[in-house]
Amino acid sequence: MQLEATTVDIGTTRPLVLLNTVDAAELGAHPIDRVRIQHAGETTTGIVKRTDELVPPGTVGVTEPLHHVRGTVDVTLAGAPHSVRYVRKKLDDIELEADELEAIVRDIHESRLSDVELSAYVSAVYANGLSLEETKHLTEAMTDVGEQLQWETPVVADKHSIGGVAGNCVTPIIVSIVAAAGLTMPKTSSRAVTSPAGTADVVEVFCDVEFTIAEIESIVEETNGCLVWGGGVDLSPVDDEIIRAENPLSIDPPGQLIASVLSKKRSAGSTHVVIDIPYGEGVKVESLVAARELADDVKRVGDHLEVDVTCAITHGTDPIGRGVGPVLEARDVLEVLEGDGPESLRLKSVRLAEMLLTHCGVDASATEILESGRALERFRRIVAAQGGEPDIESTDLEPGAESTTVRAERTGIATRIDNRQLCELARRAGAPLDSRAGLVIHRTVTDAVESGDRLYTIYAETPTKLAEAERLADRLEPVRVRSKADALVERR
Incomplete structure (x- = not known):
């Protein structure tokens, strides 16, 4: 199918190809299918995104990695890269060989995998793990893709x-x-x-x-x-x-x-x-x-x-x-x-x-x-x-202007500080994108606590994000305070 190529900016660094639904239907291209684009004697591949509005029929939109594509181009369906098969193998909990991991790494590096396929790879590794041999091969493959620094000193x-x-x-x-x-x-x-x-x-x-x-x-x-x-x-x-x-x-x-x-x-x-x-x-x-x-x-x-x-x-x-x-x-x-x-x-x-x-x-x-x-x-x-x-x-480093302090509701001892909950609260307040957002912890484990004492203070850059963090704080207990008697039982 011959189409006129036009550049589009939809805020992605992925090699996406935008096809009007009319052209996509005629071509038989579904979302995240690949198409092969021939232009100026060269061939490149992109991942399909169907649209009714962003490009008209007869036009193919190309995102930033494909902005070199110009003029009248020939668009045909292309198969998925071989690494997609290997991602599927990992989803089935089958150990991957060195060349299969190398193919996945290479295709990730060259943006040949869609976001869905990359998420599938990450999910497969999370669910099924990597053997020691897989980890060795994966580490080598990841190192070999990209630059490497070299230093004259023997100890770095x-x-x-x-x-x-x-x-x-x-x-x-x-x-x-x-x-x-x-x-x-x-x-x-x-x-x-x-x-x-x-x-x-x-x-x-x-x-x-x-x-x-x-x-x-x-x-x-x-x-x-x-x-x-x-x-x-x-x-x-x-x-x-x-x-x-x-x-x-x-x-x-x-x-x-x-x-x-x-x-x-x-x-x-x-x-x-x-x-x-x-x-x-x-x-x-x-x-x-x-x-x-x-x-x-x-x-x-x-x-x-x-x-x-x-x-x-x-x-x-x-x-x-x-x-x-x-x-x-x-x-x-x-x-x-x-x-x-x-x-x-x-x-x-x-x-x-x-x-x-x-x-x-x-x-x-x-x-x-x-x-x-x-x-x-x-x-x-x-x-x-x-x-x-x-x-x-x-003293020059000031946190966000919006803040609230969470205080102890009982007298006792701080028996646990939950890192995961503290991180959830700081992220809800806007960190790390809002650099001045986060929280300050006022107590450590085994500290004696009086009712009304400060446990932690949340900081945010906007009232909206502070309110979101406060709502989460109401459901969590990142700093756990127990009576002395309960604390002794907990330790046992």
């Missing part, structure tokens, strides 16, 4: 947390300590997947996080470290597409998580990595047994990739820090670097930094580097190198 330090703990933004502190100790630490981080703030969201409060590879190399040469968004460069770019599909479902299955983390680490040129695996009620990994199993798998995949990985299994029941949300977590980070701040955040940052220094064979004290002010000085250098204001103070 890195750290990653699998997440799930509210306020767990230790990375900027660790990078500042490790870089000040003389190690190279080019830290690429993710934006939020299921949390109210990823490390990149927090760092963006201070400075830019999107840079080219050449710019990253320059920043690291100047400061020994960087704090950048991995999605801003072409390092394991398929990971970002998969995260985009996981985000609405708030899922992060273990095998995919390992492939996500280690493909980024290998692409960043990291040689020595510490992986933080928090466990406990209300976080991603709920038991010590599961945490140990995950740590073993991470190490095995790391060995396969020739990346020296060690895991820190940490208790994740309680939040780390006081703030949850980009600006509030950024304030905690800067307070710790300034010599104050939440003790839980300072202690975990120092312990992980010490572990990473030892893992890299460096004889230095993380505590001394932090307390001497060397870490703060290095953090300010990194912020300046990334286009931020180096002299920013923690």
Whole structure:
């Protein structure tokens, strides 16, 4: 069928082809079918979207990835890519071979899978899991698609947390300590997947996080470290597409998580990595047994990739820090670097930094580097190198103007703080898209609480989002307070 190509902008980066329903019916094309477009001696493929209004009969609309298509084109039906069969195999809980996983990764990278098919892949992995061999092959395939950083130094330090703990933004502190100790630490981080703030969201409060590879190399040469968004460069770019599909479902299955983390680490040129695996009620990994199993798998995949990985299994029941949300977590980070701040955040940052220094064979004290002010000085250098204001103070970081405080309805003891519920509340308030939204936690587990004491404060940038968070707070109990007698029974 010959049609006139016209460009359309419907806010997508997917290679969509808009066909009027009349032309689609004649062609026999259904939604998310593929069509082959021949133009100027070239052939390209797009995913069908049927419409009654956006394009008239006789015209084919092409979205941004296909904007090079012009003039009169020949449109025919095309079959689905082979990787769709492999997605179906995974839905049937059949283990995939290396070449099948490579095909899925390649087609995700080249935007050949529709959003529905990508969601089906994510759902299949969530429901049926990945074997260790599948995880190894997937990690390799994700690493091989995209750029890879290379460094002259033989030791390149890195750290990653699998997440799930509210306020767990230790990375900027660790990078500042490790870089000040003389190690190279080019830290690429993710934006939020299921949390109210990823490390990149927090760092963006201070400075830019999107840079080219050449710019990253320059920043690291100047400061020994960087704090950048991995999605801003072409390092394991398929990971970002998969995260985009996981985000609405708030899922992060273990095998995919390992492939996500280690493909980024290998692409960043990291040689020595510490992986933080928090466990406990209300976080991603709920038991010590599961945490140990995950740590073993991470190490095995790391060995396969020739990346020296060690895991820190940490208790994740309680939040780390006081703030949850980009600006509030950024304030905690800067307070710790300034010599104050939440003790839980300072202690975990120092312990992980010490572990990473030892893992890299460096004889230095993380505590001394932090307390001497060397870490703060290095953090300010990194912020300046990334286009931020180096002299920013923690007191400059203000949360959203709309707020409400939830208070205790009884006297007793705080027996549990639910990370998952705190994250749900912060996201409902607008985090991470609204950087000043989130909440501040006023109590920790085992604290004595009087009736009327503050438990947590919710911040939002608009009254509407604050009201939405308040309605959710009425149904949840993120900070559980019990009488002393009930608390003793609960502990038993």
